[in-house]
Amino acid sequence: MNEEYEVSFRKYYDNQLLPDLKILDKQRIKVGRRVAMIGLLTAIVILLEAKFIPLQKNEWMWFIQLGTAIIGFVIISIVSKGYRKSFKEKIISKIVLYFDESLTYQPEGAISKSDFLDSNIFQHRCDVYKGEDYVQGKIGKTAIEFSEVKAQYRQTSSSGSGSKSNYVTYFKGLFFIADFNKHFSTRTVVLPDFSEKTFGKIGQKFQSLNFTRGKLIKLENPEFEKEFVVYGDDQVEARYILSPSFMERILNFKRKWNSKVYLSFHNSKVYVAIWMKNNLFETRLFKSILEYSFIKKNAQYIWLLIGIVNDLNLNTRIWSKQ
Amino acid sequence: MIIIIAIAVVLVLIIIGIYNSLIRKKNDAENAFASIDAMLKKRYDLIPNLVSTVKEYMKHESSILYEITQMRTKAIEGGLSGDDRVNLDNKISKQMAGIMVAVENYPDLKANQNFLQLQASWNEIEEQISAARRTFNAAITAYNNAVETFPSNLIANSMGYKRKQLFEIPETERQNMNAKDLFNS
Numbered sequence: 001m002n003e004e005y006e007v008s009f010r011k012y013y014d015n016q017l018l019p020d021l022k023i024l025d026k027q028r029i030k031v032g033r034r035v036a037m038i039g040l041l042t043a044i045v046i047l048l049e050a051k052f053i054p055l056q057k058n059e060w061m062w063f064i065q066l067g068t069a070i071i072g073f074v075i076i077s078i079v080s081k082g083y084r085k086s087f088k089e090k091i092i093s094k095i096v097l098y099f100d101e102s103l104t105y106q107p108e109g110a111i112s113k114s115d116f117l118d119s120n121i122f123q124h125r126c127d128v129y130k131g132e133d134y135v136q137g138k139i140g141k142t143a144i145e146f147s148e149v150k151a152q153y154r155q156t157s158s159s160g161s162g163s164k165s166n167y168v169t170y171f172k173g174l175f176f177i178a179d180f181n182k183h184f185s186t187r188t189v190v191l192p193d194f195s196e197k198t199f200g201k202i203g204q205k206f207q208s209l210n211f212t213r214g215k216l217i218k219l220e221n222p223e224f225e226k227e228f229v230v231y232g233d234d235q236v237e238a239r240y241i242l243s244p245s246f247m248e249r250i251l252n253f254k255r256k257w258n259s260k261v262y263l264s265f266h267n268s269k270v271y272v273a274i275w276m277k278n279n280l281f282e283t284r285l286f287k288s289i290l291e292y293s294f295i296k297k298n299a300q301y302i303w304l305l306i307g308i309v310n311d312l313n314l315n316t317r318i319w320s321k322q
Numbered sequence: 323m324i325i326i327i328a329i330a331v332v333l334v335l336i337i338i339g340i341y342n343s344l345i346r347k348k349n350d351a352e353n354a355f356a357s358i359d360a361m362l363k364k365r366y367d368l369i370p371n372l373v374s375t376v377k378e379y380m381k382h383e384s385s386i387l388y389e390i391t392q393m394r395t396k397a398i399e400g401g402l403s404g405d406d407r408v409n410l411d412n413k414i415s416k417q418m419a420g421i422m423v424a425v426e427n428y429p430d431l432k433a434n435q436n437f438l439q440l441q442a443s444w445n446e447i448e449e450q451i452s453a454a455r456r457t458f459n460a461a462i463t464a465y466n467n468a469v470e471t472f473p474s475n476l477i478a479n480s481m482g483y484k485r486k487q488l489f490e491i492p493e494t495e496r497q498n499m500n501a502k503d504l505f506n507s
Binding site for chain 1: 354357361439441442443445446449450452453454456457459460461464
């Protein structure tokens with residue numbers, strides 16, 4: 001956040017958030033005690049199992065212990081659910097409102113799976129799709145929505161007698177959709193560049209052999225070309241979207257997040273996917289939530305996400321699309 | 323013997339590949355030039371509308387407006403050499419940019435809904451033209467690289483392919499003219 005925001009957010013924190021936070025923190029202590037108790041009990045039960053259950057086959061032991069641990073976790077998550085939920089409903093939703101009154105926040109909502117697939121950023125089959133922390137609204141003239149998203153596909157590997165299947169996460173992070181400020185009819189995707197960065201010119205040759213995407217669009221900004229690879233259905237329209245100044249904006253945007261960033265332009269919208277390791281907008285249990293830095297960190301992410309509108313200059317409506 | 327035949331076959335295949343890719347690159351470049359043309363035509367269609375809307379308000383600029391109309395007529399008539407056309411287009415761009423700045427002096431015009439719409443279309447088409455030019459340059463660069471680098475230059479020479487000129491993109495366009503700054507300053 002910049003300084004101007006920082007000062008006014010601090011005020012907002014003191015006046016609007018702190019009263020609720022104090023009530024919630026009391027709840028946190030209560031829930032925390034219960035959770036610690038359940039954790040301790042589960043650990044004791046697991047130890048007792050090892051000692052007292054007589055088994056012929058010792059291999060079964062880990063199975064029983066694992067089951068106990070899972071039951072422990074389930075109970076913990078049930079016990080703390082109300083607390084986690086009210087943190088989102090009372091605090092996160094207020095932080096969202098602080099940035100713009102038009103925004104609405106749904107803790108359990110998400111970007112729809114069809115929108116996620118429509119972006120065509122990832123070409124894997126999507127077997128598991130989950131999301132939370134959905135925000136929707138309008139910043140200036142630009143309609144936006146974003147949420148956390150996790151997408152997985154199932155991988156089956158057959159080895160000898162049986163086949164094993166596991167789920168591979170191909171995207172976890174923030175997914176952002178905004179109305180784009182220019183008209184266009186074709187599809188363009190901007191992806192992090194792996195092959196050119198690693199293999200140089202030869203890598204670029206491989207990029208042009210990618211048949212599942214559109215044509216390779218080679219752009220004149222060398223720095224941009226190093227970071228990203230662009231595919232599109234139409235050479236001219238892709239460049240119409242990716243004007244020289246817009247490429248700079250995307251580069252700066254990428255530096256700001258310092259993570260893998262994907263963009264797609266389709267249906268007159270821009271889709272942005274940002275890889276995130278952590279689960280955002282969650283509360284914590286064993287440390288006070290009254291700390292300003294903790295709340296600020298949550299606000300920072302929302303500020304950054306809403307800032308995409310400015311980063312990509314989406315409110316500039318000098319073209320025929322209003 | 324078999325080895326020699328195999329090498330010869332591979333060589334022939336490589337030569338065919340290079341030959342085809344040269345032709346493809348030349349066609350891409352021509353195609354890209356055609357797309358600039360299509361964009362320019364779109365702009366020519368827009369000029370009469372813009373001029374007639376603006377004319378009612380802008381008394382001082384009537385000579386420039388007349389000049390723009392003349393240039394447009396000349397441009398659609400055709401029969402100009404490549405360089406002449408480029409020059410003419412650049413002139414039209416420059417004059418129109420001047421008109422767009424002069425709009426500042428006419429508050430009534432700035433509030434005219436019809437004009438605002440035309441202005442937005444104008445910005446759009448300018449940026450599309452710029453995109454088409456950049457596409458053209460990318461296609462020409464790919465072509466030039468093929469004509470000048472080894473080994474495709476050997477085949478290009480025998481086909482009589484020569485290096486082609488890039489489009490000079492005017493400085494204003496390279497900065498990606500931000501019309502908002504232009505008008506709201």
